[in-house]
Amino acid sequence: MSFSESQDIEGATTAIQSQPDNKTRRYDRQLRLWAASGQTALEQARVLLISASALSTSTLKNLVLPGVGHFTILDSALTTPADIGNNFFLDPDASLGRHRADEAVRLLLELNEGVEGVADTSDIESVLAQGPSYFSAFTLVIAVNLPQSIIERLSPLLWDIPTGPPLIVVRSAGFLAEFFIQFHDHDVIESHSETAPSLRVDKPFPELLNHALQLDLKNMDPTDHGHIPYVVILVRALEDWKREHGAPPSTYAEKRAFKESVMKMQRHQDEENFEEAAANAYRAYTSSTIPSSVQALFDTLPPPDTPLDGQRHFSILLSALRAFTSEPPHVLPLSATLPDMKSDTENYVALQNIYRRRADEERAVFRQLVRDAGGADIPAEVVDLFCKNAHAIAGLKGARWGDLDTDREKLVSRLQTAPREMATHIALSALSAWLSLNPITQTHANGNANASAQNAASLAPPLPTAEALLAIVQGVVGIDVELGKEVHDAVGEAYVSPHSAWRSTHHLHDSARAPTADLPNVAAFMGGLIAQEAIKMITKQYVPVNGHCVIDLVDTWTGIIA
C-alpha cells in the first residue's frame, strides 16, 4: 500500500478521519484490491447470466457478494430434483417444479441487499429473435453450457454491436472445463503489476544528478554518511565510474568491479545503506528503456502525426506516451513513488521530494502531449492515472468466439505447442457438437420426482462414445492430420505414461464419462475463475485472460491457448 502522491500534507494530516461507514467496512477486504474506483465500476455493472445451472449460480454468488449492480438470469427451465442436488441456490423445500431462474435469483439476493437481480424465464430462442437491443443493455454476458447452435448465433450478435458487452463462453463436462472471453479491445490502465517502475539510476535527471554529485563523501558526518539513500549512492558511483572508464559497466567483470567500488565507499560494516546499494547495483547498469509490452502497444498505433480524432481515449493516451518517449532520454514519465530504503527521515524525504518535483514536471509535459494528440476531453484523473501506471499498461486485442475452431492451421499448430490444453479444448468442442445433434435433455430427471429408477434408466439417452467424438475432431482438424502421433510426440514421456494411449483420446474418454455432469466442485472452481475474470473486465483493473482457458481437475491444472 503506498501513499497517494497528489495528497497535500496539510490536507492529509489535518483532516482526521473516523471509522469508515458500514458499507466501506463490509467491502474492506476487496477495496484493498480495487479501491473505490473499481467498486464504483462494479456497482454500475449489469451482468447477464444465461442459464441457472450450478456453475452459473456459483459464478453469480461471487459477483453478488462483492456488490455487482445488477444481474439477470435468463433461463426457461423448471427446477428438477437433479438441479436441487447440485445447486446450492435452489431450495429443497420450495424450488422443485418452479422456474429455476426465479428461485436462484431469490436465493442469490439474500446474499447482498445492495444488489438488484431479475429472473427472465423467456426462451433463449425468443430473446435471440429480439436482436441486439436485449443484450446491449448489459455490461457483460456470461453463457454457461449453452448448446453449440445457440452460441453460434449469440456470439456474432454480440460481436457485431460496436460497443457491445464482452461475452464469456463457459463449457464444462465432469472434471474438464474451459472458458473464452470474446471482446474487441480491452484496455487496462491499472494492471497492478508487481514490476516496479524505473528509478532512472542509469539516466539521472539533472536535480538527482546534482544532488548526488554535491555530496562531500569524504568530509561528511558519520551519521549522515550512513543515511545516504542507496539511489543516491548508485548515481554517484556510476558517475564516478563513467568518469574513469568512459562508459557504464557492461561486461560481467565490469559489473562485478562496479559492485565492489560501491562496497569500497562503505566506511564501516554497519553502514547498511551501502550494502543495499551493492544489492541494487543492477539498477545502475540495467538501461531504463521502454518495456517491451509498452513498445508492442506503440506498434499497434498509426504512424505519428496521424490525426486521432474520434479514437478511443486509450489510443490517444498511448500516442501521447509514444511522443513523450520519442524525446531523449527515451524513457517513460518518472514515477513519484519511491520505494523504502535505508536512510533517515530527512534524507529520504528530501530524495522523495526530488523525485516528486521531477514527476510533476514530466506529468505536465505528458498532459500537454495528450492535449496535442486530441485528448483535451479526457478527464484529468485518467490522464494522470495513465501517466503514473505507464510502465504496466495493457491493451488486449480480443478475438471472436469460435475463430480458433475454424482456423485449421492454428488448431494443428496449437496441438503441438500446447497439446494437453488443446486436447481438452477439442474434446469439449466435440462433445458440444455431439450434444447439439443428440441433446440429452434430462427428461428422465425432469420434474418427475416419483419416477422409479428403472423408469429413469429406460428413458436415459445414449451417451457419446469416444469413437463418435474422435470422428468429430478428425472432421475439424482434417482427416489428414495424424492427431495421436503429433500430440504424443509433443507431450512426450514426461506427461504421458508409457503404457497409456495418446492424450487426446483420454480426454475424450473423460468427456464421454460425464457428458452432462455439472459437478459441484468443478462448478464452484469455475464460478470462482469466471467471477475473477468478470471483475477484471468490469473494473478494468488487473489483466483478464485473452484466449481459451482450459481446466483439468483430474490432474488439477489450468492452461491457456493463446
Add this chain to the structure above:
Amino acid sequence: MATPDVARVNGSSHRTDWHDRYYHVDQVLDRPGPRTDPSFMAGAGVKEFLRTQCKILVIGAGGLGCEILANLALSGFKDIHVIDMDTIDISNLNRQFLFRPKDVGKPKALVAAEYIMKRVPGVTVTPYFGKIQDKDDDYYMQFNLVICGLDSVEARRWINATLVNLVDPENPESLKPLIDGGTEGFKGQARVILPTVTSCYECSLDMLNKPTAFPICTIANTPRLPEHCIEWASVLEWPRVQGEKKMDTDDPEHIQWLYNIASARAKEFKIEGVTWQLTQGVVKNIIPAIASTNAIIAASCCNEAFKIATSSAAYLNNYFMLIGTDGVYSYTFEHEKRDDCPVCGGESLEVSVPRSWTVERLIEMLVEKQDIQIKKPSLSSGAKHIYFQAPKQLEEATRPNLEKPLVDLVPDGGDITVTASSLPFSLSLRVTYV
C-alpha cells in the same frame, strides 16, 4: 408443494437421497475415466462409503470454510465436522456467504453448520466453537480426512504436526490426508499432504511470503513511510501511554487512537499517506480477500477430498498454485519433503553461526529465519538448559545465558533442541561455528 422424494423425512441419509439427487456426481462415480486408478470400485460401493461412512473435518468456517462446507455437502459427504474460534464480523460479509448482517457477533462454526443443514438435507454438520488445540489425538483420529481453510500460520503448523504425530506405521487408519488451502487477493494455493509420506506444511515454510517487519530503530528514529508512523503508534506509543491496557485491533476506538497518534507523527516528519484504512491494515495485518478466489481454492480442496474419498480420479501430487492477477496462471508441482524438516524429516537442521554469536543472537535468528520462524523459542542441549521462556523460575535462572557466547555452552558440532509452547514438536539443530 412438491418436495423432493421424502426429503423432509429426517432420518437415515438413504431416505433423503431423492431420486436423481446425485445425477451429476454419479456420472463420475458410476464409470471410471481413462486416467482413473484400476482400484476404483465404480458404483454402489464407493457411494455407500462417501455417503454413509466417510467422516471429514473442516478447520475454519471463514472465507474458505464456508465454501468448503457447501461443496462437501453437495458432493455427498454427509458427516462433516467444523471447528472455528471466531465470531462473525461485518468485513466477512463480502465473501463468507453463509452469514448475514443479523449474524454479526455470532460464532462462525454454529451459523455455518446450521445454514448448510438447512439448505442441504440429510447432511449433518457438527460445529465446534473453539480452538483446534482444545482437541486431543482421539478426536482427530475419528476422521478420514481433514481440510484446512485457515489464515493463521501457527494453527496450520499445529494441525500439521499433530497429524504427522498421529501416524502409527502399524495402523493405516492413522494416516489422515490433510488438504490445505490459502488465498491472498487474486492468488491462492491448495495442496494435499499425506502426513509422513509427502512434504508437509512445515517442509514448505520457506515458501511463505516474508512478513514485513520494520526494525525498531527505523520506527523509533528514522520513519520514512506511513507504515513506520503506524508501527510507532502501536508498538511504542500504545504501551507507553496506555500501560497495561491490552490493545484490541477489533475495537474501532483503539484504531482511532492509533490513527490519531500516527497522523500526528507523520505530520511532524512530513510523511504522507497515513489513513484510517492503512492504520487498520497495518495493525491487523489485513490480507485482501475476495469471494471468487476463495471459491477457486476451496473447490480445489474439496475436489481433492472427493477424489481421495472415492478414488474416482487421482488426487493432487501435491501442490497447486494459482495467480489470477494477470490472466490465469497456475502451477501444479510436487513439493519435496525436507529431510531436515523438524516435523516429518527426522534429521537435524544444520546451522553454522559466527563464533561471536550470543544465545540471544541465535534466538533472534530462530525467530526470523524463513524456514524456522519459531516465536519465543526455548533452548536446551542434552540435559543442559540454555534458555527457557517459561516457567518463570526457569526463565530467571537461564536468563543470564542470553548474553553468553553460544560457543561457551554448546561445542562445535553439538546439538540444540528448540521448543515453543505454540508448536507441538521440537526442532533439533546441529551447530557449527565459523
